[in-house]
Amino acid sequence: MDHPVRVRFAPSPTGPLHIGGVRTALFNWLYARHTGGKFILRIEDTDQARYVPGSIELITDGLRWLGLDWDEGPEVGGEYGPYIQSERTALYRQWADWLVDQGKAYRCYCTSERLDNLRKSGVQGYDLHCRTLSTEDRAAHEANGDSYVIRFKMPLDGQTTVHDLIRGDITVENSTLTDLVLLKSDGFPTYHLANVVDDHFMEISHILRAEEWIPTAPVHRQLYDAFGWEMPAIAHLPVILNPNGRGKLSKRTVGFTEDGRSVPVRLNEFREAGYLPEAIVNFLTNIGWSFGEDREVFSVAETIERFDLSRINPAGGKFPLEKLDWLNGVYVREMATDKLVALLGERLAAAGYRVDQAKLVELLPLIRPRVQRLDDVIEKAGFFFVDAVHPTLNDLIQKQMDAADTQRALQEAYDLVAGTDDFSAEGLEVALRTLSDELGLKTSQFFGLLRVALTAQQVAPPLFETMVILGREACLARIQAAQALLVDTPV
């Protein structure tokens, strides 16, 4: 039992990685890195019907983006390859045939129509029809060239127990197990066969997979026993549930929170929404596992040092999206300036803004605590990178003010901004506060109308710093534009 640790993540190439799969990959990776073992990526593409071209690239790109590197697998190779199941079909066939030769499996000639009818009549599993075929009937089918599948002979009585590293023993009555298909009529293996054969020949030491696989664990135990192979240690990770409490998130295309907000499910959706890989990793680590010491925020290095199976919580949980938002904000606040500038610059550029890098560096302190997801930069700083803004009259005119008051205040502000010698945040603040008093306005009114004039937003970063970064000319132009708006619009 003291094999070197070799764990694997074995997704099917049916599209982009979903967040549940990412969490499974992450835990496997953490376990490998913690133990100094190997993390293997294996592609389980045995269902030709569900194969989506390009999926493998999507999966590898996603893992790399998160920083989950694999020691063996597609693109990196390894001694146990190939790591794509469709390239290993001869192996599966060989071992399926071996089981038939040993009398532990059999050819089943049942048509899909017969199987459908069986299911419709309420039969669970397979009715063992071909298990008990006479030698003559079998020969007849062969002579006829009938297509067949290979089914496993499940024990009819007794019990099967599998030890789960985080749940303890799981025991089922063998009578509830069925003669599952190992090799399909198209010559491809089913998940069960391919998985067991590969885990054995790739010398996988620990299987860490999602909870939804628990029912197949006893089935796989039987398969290992039939082959006479040692079964890897196994642990089933809790599933991540949809926040609205209906079903697991992993399988859904869209999840929803209680207030109806849609929850991203695929990894690329998180990426597009402006979540950082570091935040996603930290976040996912906190679902079903906890760092301890009452800590919620920790680095990957710290996690690797501490990660172990004994701290895994067996209960499934809902996806706490709000916590991800918060955590992403934490990482945004801690990120190195040049890196953050690059990321935010990309977002702005993608949204069509002409980004001035130097200006972005300058204004970063203003928006950093206000950005949670990278996309927020557009709302917080977009107005810095346009030639003109377009406030509405309604936003411009503050509470308890009319157009004439507003016009006068703007004119005074214009004169001040145009004439002041001290165009610094401190200087502007002192001068504008004084002016606000002289005009008999509350600062919330005066600063509010200036904010709208300069940014076309009611909510924006601090006013005076904003003015400095905007520059005197831009400020004057925008104040003038606001004045023009007041004149041009009939009251």
Add this chain to the structure above:
RNA sequence: GCCCCAUUCGUCUAGUGGCCCAGGACGUGGCCCUCUCAAGGCCAAAACAGCGGUUCGAGUCCGCUAUGGGGCACCA
């Protein structure tokens, strides 16, 4: 329907029989700061699903019930 897994604040979790009239975090509410919004600081409300056992003692062990989830394919 059958089988399996789980069950601590709204949510993610700590808790491995006495340190728990249950700790942290997100979220929520209040206060402070304040030119708006954040960030930050302080404070507050908020949970051991229920019932039986075992034990001197149970959130922690056992059973039943309830609830949630998963699985019952020539899909993984």
